[in-house]
Amino acid sequence: MKGIYLTGVTAVMAFALPALVAVLSYLLGCINGAIATSHIFYHDDVRRHGSGNAGLTNFYRNYGAKCAPMVIAFDMLKAVGAVLLGNYFLGYLLGWGAAGKYFGALFCVIGHMFPVFYGFKGGKGILCSGTLLLLLDWRIALVGWGAFVVLWLTTRYVSLGSVAAAVSLPFTTYFVFHNTACTVLGTCISLLVLWAHRSNIKRLLSGTESKFHFHVNAPKPGEDE
Template sequence: MLILYTILCLLLGYLLGSIPFALIIGKIFYHTDIRNHGSGNLGGTNAGRVLGKKAGIAVIVCDVLKVVLAVGIASLISPAAATWTGFMCCIGHCYPIFAHFHGGKAVSTVFGFLLGTSIFVFKDTFYFLVPFLMFFIVLYLFKFVSLASICGIVCGTLFITATLWSMNVQNILVIIACWLMAILVIYRHLKNIRAIQNGEERKITWM
């Protein structure tokens, strides 16, 4: 039964992650399909640029909370199930079944993953605060959301690896999920990395 419940949680995580809040909010409140504007991504950054600050914040909050919910439900099974469910939620966000597998870049969902795991898995706010602080330091210094996102998740993954490292199977499964998360974020931002190298990446102006 444990395996069955875990599989159901992974499926639930993917389906929750697949809810395209940027698309929903854009169409319902702004009569705009943001896939046809800006970068075309269904994420908070593009929603903010296309629809405005309020819409961007709303999308970010919803994308964070859907991962926290998924992790919270799966934490009733085991820490490993919760972590992998959070990862599947981020996969769903990037490749949503409800939006023809064209989603966001997992920035908000990654922080939802870190917040959810810090609450339900690690029960220690430092697992969220450390990468969150790194994100804002890099964002303040360089003004690139993409670079700050990559540095934040890598920092969080290194922190998790350093504090959990042992031959315990549960810990190893959690660490693997976190590294896959970091790889996913880097992969989703390859175009941004090339844009930074070419001096073409857009910088934020509010910080």
């Protein structure tokens, strides 16, 4: 009887813990740094200005650099929380290993892009995803951030660097972990980021994408970053 009881408890945990991590990571992701900071410090909504996007670039273009660190702090801390949840409850308690981190990361990105608190209209997940790269593995972060920085500085297209970093994730995940679950979850994160940047990709291909400048320069409506 004891063995049957333990088996039942294990089965419940195997279902309940992933569900718990998914919900908590999603809710953490829903805390949007750009929206929260614009509300708290400017009594405004960043989505009413510029591109209408709830991301760091649109925030910077409209409000400047003064409160931009708060946006970064919000989005970095929620990413840390989601990965820690996945790592402990799934990686440690259920033995998922690195896949636990990826699971928490995926739902954090989903929450960031489709936040229930803000009518499911959020950011594009770059700052959040960039933080996740640092938490998953330093080698994955080195390739992803390296691609982003090089392309951003040489072309001044934030979106191009973001897309390149997203594309690199499934490949670096596979070569670092050689784990199918991690690779699948990493691919899902990558596809979400690419989907969020679909309009940017079209403008990059047509040569109409806006370049980033180190001053407040709000883009025209529709030109989301």
